[in-house]
Amino acid sequence: MxxxxxxxxxxxxxxxxxxxxxxxxxxxxxxxxxxxxxxxxxxxxxxxxxxxxxxxxxxxxxxxxxxxxxxxxxxxxxxxxxxxxxxxxxxxxxxxxxxxxxxxxxxxxxxxxxxxxxxxxxxxxxxxxxxxxxxxxxxxxxxxxxxxxxxxxxxxxxxxxxxxxxxxxxxxxxxxxxxxxxxxxxxxxxxxxxxxxxxxxxxxxxxxxxxxxxxxxxxxxxxxxxxxxxxxxxxxxxxxxxxxxxxxxxxxxxxxxxxxxxxxxxxxxHLRVSPEDKIEKMRIAMTLKNTKAKLITHPNTEQTLIYLQQEYELLVSKINEYYLVRKKVLQAKRDHLLAEVEKSDLMAQYQELKQRLTEQRRSWQTLTEKLG
Incomplete structure (x- = not known):
């Protein structure tokens, strides 16, 4: 041409x-x-x-x-x-x-x-x-x-x-x-x-x-x-x-x-930002994909892949739970209910989910770094 x-x-x-x-x-x-x-x-x-x-x-x-x-x-x-x-x-x-x-x-x-x-x-x-x-x-x-x-x-x-x-x-x-x-x-x-x-x-x-x-x-x-x-x-x-x-x-x-x-x-x-949960899920999905690619020659590959997938799904579920409750907390604060929120069951649930998510993130990072 x-x-x-x-x-x-x-x-x-x-x-x-x-x-x-x-x-x-x-x-x-x-x-x-x-x-x-x-x-x-x-x-x-x-x-x-x-x-x-x-x-x-x-x-x-x-x-x-x-x-x-x-x-x-x-x-x-x-x-x-x-x-x-x-x-x-x-x-x-x-x-x-x-x-x-x-x-x-x-x-x-x-x-x-x-x-x-x-x-x-x-x-x-x-x-x-x-x-x-x-x-x-x-x-x-x-x-x-x-x-x-x-x-x-x-x-x-x-x-x-x-x-x-x-x-x-x-x-x-x-x-x-x-x-x-x-x-x-x-x-x-x-x-x-x-x-x-x-x-x-x-x-x-x-x-x-x-x-x-x-x-x-x-x-x-x-x-x-x-x-x-x-x-x-x-x-x-x-x-x-x-x-x-x-x-x-x-x-x-x-x-x-x-x-x-x-x-x-x-x-x-009107500064636009992307949802934090979506960003994190995209990032860990890529980590999962890259880690799986490196496991081809890993001993006990099938069992390791199953465990890796389970840890990934557990992390995603905790992300979803945490950000759902976080959204409710933020909405309550926007509605000027800060004093009530701080002492509510919702805040206690939020803090508990936050701690669980932090622990699961650490577990996921440790696992992927070990396998990677």
Missing amino acids: KKPTVIWLNVTIFLVTFLIAVIAVPYRALTYGFDNAEIIFALLCFIYCGMSITAGYHRLWSHKTYQAHWSLRFIFALGGAFALQNSILHWCSDHRIHHKHVDKNDVDPYSAKMGFWYSHIGWMCREYQASRYSDYKNVRDLQKDAIVMWQHKHYLLLTLLMNIGIPVAFGLWHGNLINSLLLVGFFRLVMSHHTTFFINSLAHIWGKQTYTDKNTARDNGLLAYLTFGEGYHNYHHMFENDYRNGIRWWQYDPTKWLIKSCQWLGLTH
């Missing part, structure tokens, strides 16, 4: 900016140097671009995991243009197709099964699915957002103003235009591009399948550091409507922290 037409504009942008970032920037650093103000400002711009994509394009507009004040949406819209990753409307359309048809090579815009190069950057270098640039049926909800449509209509102008205007303005103010163009302009842009692209490529190749193996998405804590929390990608593909990617307190997810902080300021609301 004839290869699709090369998108020379994209190829030129990617190639020229990359060469300047890896050749001109290091050369300038060695021969002239960058001062602290330039480095800090470039880092701040990188963070602004990255968070505009993760908190704005991704978690706000693509997945509607929360709602945001118009001022925050406006800031993200400008940051998205600064990141030079297409308009909100088009980016979200692509991403929703990716989630709906993940790993289907003929539909998924950046299917990881097409290889690292294709999913990382190759899909943007040729007209593989030209219809994507005119069909926005899957983002009709976003077409009702005035800021989204304003950015889409004026995207080219906004990208020029942000990517040229900000480095030039800072360079003129700081007194070194060349340094600013190289560091704030080219280097920041290349870093912004490729750290985001890692989610389409590396996050589908490298890491753990903690919650599902029905798609190629992986959880990778290291990638989370490079992508403002997006590295917990296996979780995200199972629970895409959750505003969090790193659900544990110790997981690095600054996008989650930003969204939650903005809620305290009244800039975000």
Whole structure:
């Protein structure tokens, strides 16, 4: 089959900016140097671009995991243009197709099964699915957002103003235009591009399948550091409507922290989270599957598998019992019956089930670690 037409504009942008970032920037650093103000400002711009994509394009507009004040949406819209990753409307359309048809090579815009190069950057270098640039049926909800449509209509102008205007303005103010163009302009842009692209490529190749193996998405804590929390990608593909990617307190997810902080300021609301019991059951189901796969050569395999299955079913039943009573306790507290609840049989039952669940979790962890 004839290869699709090369998108020379994209190829030129990617190639020229990359060469300047890896050749001109290091050369300038060695021969002239960058001062602290330039480095800090470039880092701040990188963070602004990255968070505009993760908190704005991704978690706000693509997945509607929360709602945001118009001022925050406006800031993200400008940051998205600064990141030079297409308009909100088009980016979200692509991403929703990716989630709906993940790993289907003929539909998924950046299917990881097409290889690292294709999913990382190759899909943007040729007209593989030209219809994507005119069909926005899957983002009709976003077409009702005035800021989204304003950015889409004026995207080219906004990208020029942000990517040229900000480095030039800072360079003129700081007194070194060349340094600013190289560091704030080219280097920041290349870093912004490729750290985001890692989610389409590396996050589908490298890491753990903690919650599902029905798609190629992986959880990778290291990638989370490079992508403002997006590295917990296996979780995200199972629970895409959750505003969090790193659900544990110790997981690095600054996008989650930003969204939650903005809620305290009244800039975000209706933050969506996935049910804890569903998350836990998905995780232990994968643990069961992986442990069973390792038991093929285990002595007394049949008896061990039976015991493992029994322990799994017991854990699931205790999870169901605990969260059912927990829901009743929380509802009573919401109904302002806290004093009554604390002294009730319901609370005693809740505490007993919590203890039993804790014990069963420990038993399950000990068993799977021993067999694994």
